[in-house]
Amino acid sequence: MGILEKIKEIEFEMGRTQKNKATEYHLGTLKAKLAKLRTQLQEPPKTGGGGEGFEVTKYGDGRVALIGFPSVGKSTLLTELTGTNSEAAGYEFTTLTCIPGVIHYNDAKIQLLDLPGIIEGAAEGKGRGRQVIAVCKSADLLLMVLDAGKPHYHQEILTRELEAVGMRLNRSPPKITFKKKKTGGIAVNSMLQLTNLDDRTITRILQEYKIHNCDLLFKEDSTIDDLIDVIEGNRRYVKCLYVYNKIDVCSMEEVEEIARRPYSIPISCYQKLNFDGLLKRIWEMMGLVRVYTKKVGHKPDFGDPVVLSDDRGGTSMQDFCERIHQSLLREFQYALVWGTSSKHMPQRCGLSHMMEDEDVVQVVKKKITGGEDGKGRFAQQAKDYVRTVDRVKKAALKT
Numbered sequence: 001m002g003i004l005e006k007i008k009e010i011e012f013e014m015g016r017t018q019k020n021k022a023t024e025y026h027l028g029t030l031k032a033k034l035a036k037l038r039t040q041l042q043e044p045p046k047t048g049g050g051g052e053g054f055e056v057t058k059y060g061d062g063r064v065a066l067i068g069f070p071s072v073g074k075s076t077l078l079t080e081l082t083g084t085n086s087e088a089a090g091y092e093f094t095t096l097t098c099i100p101g102v103i104h105y106n107d108a109k110i111q112l113l114d115l116p117g118i119i120e121g122a123a124e125g126k127g128r129g130r131q132v133i134a135v136c137k138s139a140d141l142l143l144m145v146l147d148a149g150k151p152h153y154h155q156e157i158l159t160r161e162l163e164a165v166g167m168r169l170n171r172s173p174p175k176i177t178f179k180k181k182k183t184g185g186i187a188v189n190s191m192l193q194l195t196n197l198d199d200r201t202i203t204r205i206l207q208e209y210k211i212h213n214c215d216l217l218f219k220e221d222s223t224i225d226d227l228i229d230v231i232e233g234n235r236r237y238v239k240c241l242y243v244y245n246k247i248d249v250c251s252m253e254e255v256e257e258i259a260r261r262p263y264s265i266p267i268s269c270y271q272k273l274n275f276d277g278l279l280k281r282i283w284e285m286m287g288l289v290r291v292y293t294k295k296v297g298h299k300p301d302f303g304d305p306v307v308l309s310d311d312r313g314g315t316s317m318q319d320f321c322e323r324i325h326q327s328l329l330r331e332f333q334y335a336l337v338w339g340t341s342s343k344h345m346p347q348r349c350g351l352s353h354m355m356e357d358e359d360v361v362q363v364v365k366k367k368i369t370g371g372e373d374g375k376g377r378f379a380q381q382a383k384d385y386v387r388t389v390d391r392v393k394k395a396a397l398k399t
């Protein structure tokens, strides 16, 4: 039996299993089996060849991907927001590959990716599902484009497809600590009463994964699905904004109703409605942190910020220094910070200081003299020199 048939069989079995305390452990086993099969399905085919991925180099301060059913207006939106032309037309599957563009907003550059339409069954490899999903997993934010004139359940279908390939939209990882061990058996602890999981179910799920030694600590009232997500360990927690396009075909009441839904925004590419609102929401959800640098005795450089984010290496002072140059980290003594992250104007901060959007930073470097500790500038230069000579020698030996 193929993987797909096995999945169908388990889904059927789950469908006819009544949900109650007595069947919980059985449901746990079925869900674990299903999760394992779905993970198997995601593995690249062993035989060579197999559909090629969309290779697009990362660019700018963050990556946003457009995902949606065919002909909802993804390409039209890319063209509107980035000025890069992506062909749009009234027939489905106009776009066949990944088309990158760049949004310039708040002095930051955000890469926007147009993608082929996705269909139900994409998770099982239908259409170009596999490639589209791979790109989505590489994004810092998803824009799920929906046709405002079509039924609301389209959002649910698409969300289910993404869930099936291990993506979790607008959720944070379950608060469960899970450590596999070599010996010692299974130790289960919880910081509160679990109302969705009993010992028998937990044991059955661990058995299904052939885990006989581990520490498990529940820090919240977790579910079967939470436990499986933590064991699988390959889930991607991604932010998603639901963009309802074509509101030019909707009534005012419908538009208001969409605007009230969580993480949802109504727009119209035809009438260029609410692009400002969309860009603002994209910005908020990406959580980008612009840091402006300032040299002693000069005004801050407000033209070209260093843009940090949690998705790209973090937002601490150390992350900021590393982004400028590794050597800055070596020379760093302290930094003066002006902005919402500082208590005083300026505040003297160390490497662990967390930066906030629009902070201004002036790094004060150590005064480096010869130094017997071998950390001085000259000692460093000497080391760098030796390293270069070594590299040249090695290269010469190879040729």
Ligand SMILES: Nc1nc2c(ncn2[C@@H]2O[C@H](COP(=O)(O)OP(=O)(O)OP(=O)(O)O)[C@@H](O)[C@H]2O)c(=O)[nH]1
Binding pocket: 068, 069, 070, 071, 072, 073, 074, 075, 076, 077, 087, 088, 089, 090, 091, 092, 093, 094, 095, 096, 115, 116, 117, 118, 245, 246, 247, 248, 249, 267, 268, 269, 270, 271
């Ligand atoms: N009424 C209306 N139609 C729109 C709007 N935006 C796009 N369209 C139309 O919707 C159709 C599909 O647009 P595309 O941009 O090709 O859609 P897509 O999602 O990229 O489609 P595929 O690449 O085939 O998946 C085209 O006929 C567009 O002109 C809008 O705001 N309102």
Ligand SMILES: [K+]
Binding pocket: 070, 071, 072, 088, 089, 090, 091, 092, 093, 094, 095
């Ligand atoms: K189209």
Ligand SMILES: [Mg+2]
Binding pocket: 074, 075, 076, 087, 088, 094, 095, 114, 115, 116, 117
């Ligand atoms: Mg398109």
